[in-house]
Amino acid sequence: MRLFVAIPLKGKMGKTVTGVQDAFRAQGVGGAYVPAENLHITLAFIGEYSDPDFVLEVMEGLSFSAFDVSMDRLGCFDDLWWTGFSDSAALEKLARELRHALAKAGIPYDKTKFKPHVSFLRRAKMREGKQLAVNFKAAGMKVDCISLMRSDRGKNGMIYTELGTVYAL
Numbered sequence: 001m002r003l004f005v006a007i008p009l010k011g012k013m014g015k016t017v018t019g020v021q022d023a024f025r026a027q028g029v030g031g032a033y034v035p036a037e038n039l040h041i042t043l044a045f046i047g048e049y050s051d052p053d054f055v056l057e058v059m060e061g062l063s064f065s066a067f068d069v070s071m072d073r074l075g076c077f078d079d080l081w082w083t084g085f086s087d088s089a090a091l092e093k094l095a096r097e098l099r100h101a102l103a104k105a106g107i108p109y110d111k112t113k114f115k116p117h118v119s120f121l122r123r124a125k126m127r128e129g130k131q132l133a134v135n136f137k138a139a140g141m142k143v144d145c146i147s148l149m150r151s152d153r154g155k156n157g158m159i160y161t162e163l164g165t166v167y168a169l
């Protein structure tokens with residue numbers, strides 16, 4: 001099964017991202033919008049791995065305190081749109097410790113440098129010559145848990161299923 005470890009979006013931060021999606025739609029931007037329930041910050045993408053219980057066991061060995069993060073910008077890579085985050089030593093540390101624990105346990109993961117973001121639109125199709133006008137306001141959130149997620153391809157896009165959650169101390 002295809003797995004990843006993520007921080008699900010909650011409260012105001014989730015509403016901010018869906019508000020940006022609504023603004024894009026209102027301006028005629030097409031593409032594959034990520035459903036609100038799928039919005040997350042990926043800490044580690046594991047990919048195909050057959051033992052989610054072992055991954056959860058490794059995650060449960062982590063010790064972290066709740067901390068705040070702040071989403072403060074929009075960006076895009078070609079046709080992928082995302083929201084980015086202010087520097088957060090606590091978020092960087094959590095990602096680093098998680099990845100170290102996965103590696104120590106022999107669980108493979110994508111070693112691409114961690115860049116905290118939330119992808120909200122894939123394969124964006126903009127009207128030619130159209131400038132986007134989006135009123136984006138920074139939003140904060142308390143990170144108090146991380147989740148092991150399974151990713152399945154459905155007929156209308158990806159379906160994410162939470163397999164387990166580890167809470168901050």
